[in-house]
Amino acid sequence: MSTKSKSIETKTDFNQDERLKKVSKLRLLLNRPELGALGGAILVFMFFGIVAGDTGMFSAYGILNFLDVSANLGIIAIAAAMLMIGGEFDLSIGSMIGFAGICIAIPAIYWGWPLWMSIIFAFSMAVLIGYFNGILVVRTGLPSFIVTLAMLFILRGATLAITRLITGRTQVPGLRVLIEDDPLAWIFATDTFKWVFTWLGSMNLIALRTDGTPLATGIPPSVIWFIVLAIITTWILMKTRYGNWIFASGGDKNGANNVGVPVGRVKISLFIGTAVAATIFATIQVLDAGSADTMRGTLKELEAIAAAVVGGCLLTGGYGSAIGAAFGALIFGTVSMGIFYTDVDTDWFKVFLGAMMLIAVIFNNYIRRKVTESK
Amino acid sequence: MSDYLVQFNNISKFFGKVIALKDVTMKLKKGEIMCLLGDNGAGKSTLIKTLAGVHRPDEGEIIVEGKKTIFDSPKDALDMGIATVYQDLALVSLMSVTRNFFMGREPMKGPPFFKTFDIDKANKIAAERMGQIGIDVRDPSQAVGTMSGGERQCLAISRAIYFGAKVLVLDEPTSALGVHQASVVLKYIVKAASQGLAVILITHNVHHAYPVGNSFTVLNRGKSLGTYEKKDISREKLLSMMAGGEELNKLEVELREMNRSSAN
Numbered sequence: 001m002s003t004k005s006k007s008i009e010t011k012t013d014f015n016q017d018e019r020l021k022k023v024s025k026l027r028l029l030l031n032r033p034e035l036g037a038l039g040g041a042i043l044v045f046m047f048f049g050i051v052a053g054d055t056g057m058f059s060a061y062g063i064l065n066f067l068d069v070s071a072n073l074g075i076i077a078i079a080a081a082m083l084m085i086g087g088e089f090d091l092s093i094g095s096m097i098g099f100a101g102i103c104i105a106i107p108a109i110y111w112g113w114p115l116w117m118s119i120i121f122a123f124s125m126a127v128l129i130g131y132f133n134g135i136l137v138v139r140t141g142l143p144s145f146i147v148t149l150a151m152l153f154i155l156r157g158a159t160l161a162i163t164r165l166i167t168g169r170t171q172v173p174g175l176r177v178l179i180e181d182d183p184l185a186w187i188f189a190t191d192t193f194k195w196v197f198t199w200l201g202s203m204n205l206i207a208l209r210t211d212g213t214p215l216a217t218g219i220p221p222s223v224i225w226f227i228v229l230a231i232i233t234t235w236i237l238m239k240t241r242y243g244n245w246i247f248a249s250g251g252d253k254n255g256a257n258n259v260g261v262p263v264g265r266v267k268i269s270l271f272i273g274t275a276v277a278a279t280i281f282a283t284i285q286v287l288d289a290g291s292a293d294t295m296r297g298t299l300k301e302l303e304a305i306a307a308a309v310v311g312g313c314l315l316t317g318g319y320g321s322a323i324g325a326a327f328g329a330l331i332f333g334t335v336s337m338g339i340f341y342t343d344v345d346t347d348w349f350k351v352f353l354g355a356m357m358l359i360a361v362i363f364n365n366y367i368r369r370k371v372t373e374s375k
Numbered sequence: 376m377s378d379y380l381v382q383f384n385n386i387s388k389f390f391g392k393v394i395a396l397k398d399v400t401m402k403l404k405k406g407e408i409m410c411l412l413g414d415n416g417a418g419k420s421t422l423i424k425t426l427a428g429v430h431r432p433d434e435g436e437i438i439v440e441g442k443k444t445i446f447d448s449p450k451d452a453l454d455m456g457i458a459t460v461y462q463d464l465a466l467v468s469l470m471s472v473t474r475n476f477f478m479g480r481e482p483m484k485g486p487p488f489f490k491t492f493d494i495d496k497a498n499k500i501a502a503e504r505m506g507q508i509g510i511d512v513r514d515p516s517q518a519v520g521t522m523s524g525g526e527r528q529c530l531a532i533s534r535a536i537y538f539g540a541k542v543l544v545l546d547e548p549t550s551a552l553g554v555h556q557a558s559v560v561l562k563y564i565v566k567a568a569s570q571g572l573a574v575i576l577i578t579h580n581v582h583h584a585y586p587v588g589n590s591f592t593v594l595n596r597g598k599s600l601g602t603y604e605k606k607d608i609s610r611e612k613l614l615s616m617m618a619g620g621e622e623l624n625k626l627e628v629e630l631r632e633m634n635r636s637s638a639n
Binding site for chain 2: 239240241243248255261314318
């Protein structure tokens with residue numbers, strides 16, 4: 001076959017002029033979805049470098065602080081971005097965080113399960129709920145916006161009702177003692193690279209407590225998870241067949257179906273992805289705080305989507321990047337923490353968040369027109 | 376063993392009481408271009424979907440390379456080498472040329488479980504294939520959205536050929552194109568046929584069909600008005616056989632009368 005059609009080789013002339021127009025390197029760079037977020041992140045760091053450079057923001061402790069906040073948001077933002085590229089939304093991420101939290105805490109505290117079993121239980125529930133979201137959207141053809149909005153209320157309500165039913169209150173404390181010696185919990189609860197910080201402290205390069213131990217004790221688990229997830233998802237999008245299917249499913253559902261892409265399966269797997277990411281977020285926070293709170297994760301779904309949009313994802317799907325969402329989360333995390341180090345009232349953070357998102361959407365829209373317009 | 380590559384004999388398709396197709400017969404040899412002409416509502420869409428394996432015919436038989444077959448799904452048709460290029464082309468405009476070319480059929484490399492999409496190989500093949508039909512993709516990672524309509528059509532056809540099509544079913548490949556672009560696409564279709572593919576070209580545009588077709592089947596209200604070799608029929612005859620032909624003649628007469636009355 002290939003030799004046969006190889007000889008279809010006459011040069012038919014298309015309009016010469018349309019080919020002579022060279023695309024500049026800059027335009028090619030502009031076509032990368034994460035460019036806006038990268039530029040935004042650089043601007044944000046420059047701003048705080050000037051305004052808050054001499055405060056504690058860029059000390060080891062300060063840096064870890066805003067990295068931790070960014071990383072937590074980033075974990076769910078990356079999953080939200082993957083799903084958005086696949087052409088769908090998940091508004092139930094925030095509620096899933098609360099639900100996953102009590103899925104860990106109630107079995108561990110009230111039913112006497114070992115912590116690792118509760119964590120596995122929470123992740124199994126996440127897979128089930130993600131699958132349910134996905135199958136509902138794929139089978140009914142309803143907008144995922146509506147389906148997952150319903151799930152937002154259902155999960156939050158169920159979290160509250162179940163917790164009050166079993167415990168009589170809305171918080172489940174007492175998890176901290178269970179973390180030690182647990183074979184699984186350390187993955188979500190260990191500060192890493194402690195020796196680096198001990199060494200830096202011994203060299204008097206970073207701030208110390210009065211007892212001589214460094215103020216910043218190690219890289220929080222959220223940051224490690226965040227970096228690992230960003231690398232894996234970027235690799236999936238750029239380098240695997242599944243990644244190509246995600247773009248195709250979001251770009252043109254029917255077209256993708258016609259050439260044999262299993263669009264339904266791809267979308268369902270992405271819904272499972274957001275629910276699992278929410279559970280990673282929840283596990284890290286619950287183990288860090290030592291307690292589960294039914295209201296944990298409220299409004300996080302919107303922040304995740306905002307970060308994904310700032311990171312270059314189109315609301316219509318088919319375009320975006322995981323690394324862009326990571327930068328988006330970094331921008332939000334840095335500003336939300338950095339604002340404490342400036343004279344600006346922290347009330348203004350939400351204004352910034354909204355303005356940032358608006359600028360990003362307008363910019364993305366412009367880029368999309370540039371990318372798709374016919375000559 | 377017949378010398379026909381593919382035969383559709385007396386195909387009928389009913390939807391409830393509606394007769395969408397009745398006794399449509401089409402036979403194609405290698406290298407032949409058959410044009411299927413019909414106005415809107417003539418049953419072209421139903422016929423395409425039957426050829427592509429989306430619908431199962433209620434009557435009639437499909438014979439591919441001498442063997443009687445039944446298509447249960449579009450995949451069956453594709454496996455037999457019958458590739459349909461729909462009007463929407465199944466291209467994603469936000470995705471790159473390469474990613475579109477191999478969408479759903481990505482070349483892989485690497486050890487089992489760690490297989491990755493072999494982008495370099497895919498880029499090379501896509502650029503090579505597009506180059507063969509005279510489309511110079513400077514950068515196969517450019518979005519399909521930046522290509523012209525004719526280039527997109529050629530990409531979709533080229534993709535079907537690369538993945539082993541023996542029979543190409545083309546649904547209105549020139550309808551959305553300007554004159555120049557349409558002629559480029561038609562030229563490419565002739566080239567493809569000259570390499571041994573059979574092409575079914577579905578169109579309502581006789582002016583596009585007549586220069587490239589070897590034979591013509593006219594469809595009207597679900598029935599075939601017959602298949603004609605090119606030497607047996609003129610462009611004007613074809614035009615008037617389609618429902619639109621007579622209407623246009625009538626329109627011409629009416630307009631002439633209007634002109635005359637307004638001149639008075």
